[in-house]
Amino acid sequence: MFIQTKPGDNANELEFFPAETVYENGPLEVSQEDAASKSPLAHRLYEIDGVAAVTLKSESIVVSKTDARDWSSLRTEIFGAIVAHFQSGESVVSENTGTEAPGEFDAEIIDQIKDLLATRIVPAVTQSGGDVSFHSYKNGKLFLKFQGPAFSMLTGIQNMLRHYIPEITAVLDYREALPKPGLKTPEGIAIRKLLEEKVNPSIAAHGGRITLVDLQKDRAYVRLDGGCQGCGMADVTLKQGVAVEIQNLVPSVTEVLDVTDHADGTNPYYQPA
Secondary structure, eight states, X not given: OOOEEEEOSSTTEEEEEOSSOOOTTOOEEEOTTTHHHHOHHHHHHHTSTTEEEEEEOSSOEEEEEOTTSOHHHHHHHHXXXXXXXXXXXXXXXXXXXXXXXXXXXXXXXXHHHHHHIIIIIHHHHXXXXXXXXXXXXXXXXXXXXXXXXXXXXXXXXXXXXXXXXXXXXXXXXXXXXXXOGGGGSHHHHHHHHHIIIIIHHHXXXXXXXXXXXXXXXXXXXXXXXXXXXXXXXXXXXXXXXXHHHHHHHOTTOOEEEEBOOOTTOSOOBOOOO
């Protein structure tokens, strides 16, 4: 089996393409706790030391690792596990997971979303040098992939989509749908509360917003949206204001890193020079 790989949305994430259909109804996030009952493939991957999260897509498997392992050795072990799984003849997802394909009603909504994106939203966004594409839709939440300056147009995109499709309750960046175990830790919850209750109200007047993207050991990754995106003072605000607040609250955090919006999506985490 020839398996291709592509860098994920951060340095600890890698996407594996086994040239086989993985899970047609994906993406499906499988936690380590649920893997044994939900997915033989995910369960096999979690048996590898250093695998932190697994997401099954239609033609790929997204694997996140812990900081303790590096890809040079871990990649080979994951290759072996994927090959062994497909050679075993086991199903990728257990039949009793309760995960169903989108119902007819949801399928109609998804078709409407894709049509609006293609005919109204993408043409407008590309004029500004950005792009936006469909990622997934579930329980009223629409996840889109934004590139370049497209994220600054989120409010307008959401208003248009919700005007034509009232069933949409929220339009979110697709990264919000990806597994981020760090956000569920006490430290992650505390930082998110700090941003929502203290930081964001103070920058709301400028149309800005700061979101905790992930927390990995001693590093907190944040994303600057709205008025903060592209602002000349954003780096100062982050380093001298937000980072200090976060580190005072959670002393174990030694670095607060910004998240870029790279158009190619291969290396979104960076530390400004």
